[in-house]
Amino acid sequence: AQTVTQSQPEMSVQEAETVTLSCTYDTSESDYYLFWYKQPPSRQMILVIRQEAYKQQNATENRFSVNFQKAAKSFSLKISDSQLGDAAMYFCAYIVPRNAGNMLTFGGGTRLMVKP
Amino acid sequence: GAVVSQHPSRVICKSGTSVKIECRSLDFQATTMFWYRQFPKQSLMLMATSNEGSKATYEQGVEKDKFLINHASLTLSTLTVTSAHPEDSSFYICSALLPGGRRYNEQFFGPGTRLTVL
Numbered sequence: 183a184q185t186v187t188q189s190q191p192e193m194s195v196q197e198a199e200t201v202t203l204s205c206t207y208d209t210s211e212s213d214y215y216l217f218w219y220k221q222p223p224s225r226q227m228i229l230v231i232r233q234e235a236y237k238q239q240n241a242t243e244n245r246f247s248v249n250f251q252k253a254a255k256s257f258s259l260k261i262s263d264s265q266l267g268d269a270a271m272y273f274c275a276y277i278v279p280r281n282a283g284n285m286l287t288f289g290g291g292t293r294l295m296v297k298p
Numbered sequence: 299g300a301v302v303s304q305h306p307s308r309v310i311c312k313s314g315t316s317v318k319i320e321c322r323s324l325d326f327q328a329t330t331m332f333w334y335r336q337f338p339k340q341s342l343m344l345m346a347t348s349n350e351g352s353k354a355t356y357e358q359g360v361e362k363d364k365f366l367i368n369h370a371s372l373t374l375s376t377l378t379v380t381s382a383h384p385e386d387s388s389f390y391i392c393s394a395l396l397p398g399g400r401r402y403n404e405q406f407f408g409p410g411t412r413l414t415v416l
Contacts, residue, residue: 226409285344290340291341
């Protein structure tokens with residue numbers, strides 16, 4: 183079974199500083215995708231960043247970047263220059279494209295607080 | 299990006315009644331939609347996969363007779379919670395799969411529906 187683990191239930195960061203959220207996953211597949219989703223207080227799920235397992239280069243989206251370590255099955259999210267609007271629940275997720283339905287498996291989430 | 303709506307955003311009902319939640323893909327056709335349940339301070343739990351024109355596929359432990367799913371068109375899936383009880387109170391989220399036959403198709407999420415059963 184595929185599992186996604188986020189070991190940090192809560193994290194706190196000072197505005198303008200950098201924070202890293204951890205995620206590990208367990209799979210026997212070699213072809214998969216990894217995601218970070220943000221869920222702000224509005225509860226709307228927002229895709230932050232996506233990483234394809236066959237790509238060695240770490241994905242980057244503006245202030246958001248990942249550290250993808252395939253051998254270690256680790257996929258951490260780094261948020262640079264943190265802003266108050268970054269405060270939210272962050273979920274790491276995983277998908278195996280060949281599986282029917284493209285079902286997402288989510289981690290337990292990390293609540294990020296941003297201090298002004 | 300693609301937009302998915304849910305209606306209603308909030309619903310309060312009495313125990314024993316049924317509640318219908320709609321999930322619509324507004325600017326694309328979705329043959330596959332997903333229904334999730336989220337308890338407070340917890341992650342999303344997949345309840346079922348809704349396929350247009352066929353029966354939904356339910357995850358283990360989800361009662362198909364209690365959570366009726368109908369995907370009657372390419373833009374609409376409905377979740378009906380039958381004979382609702384207080385333990386069914388939760389946040390229900392749908393997502394729609396962007397079609398296209400690509401190797402990977404992105405899911406777009408609705409804003410969620412908060413159900414409170416009194």
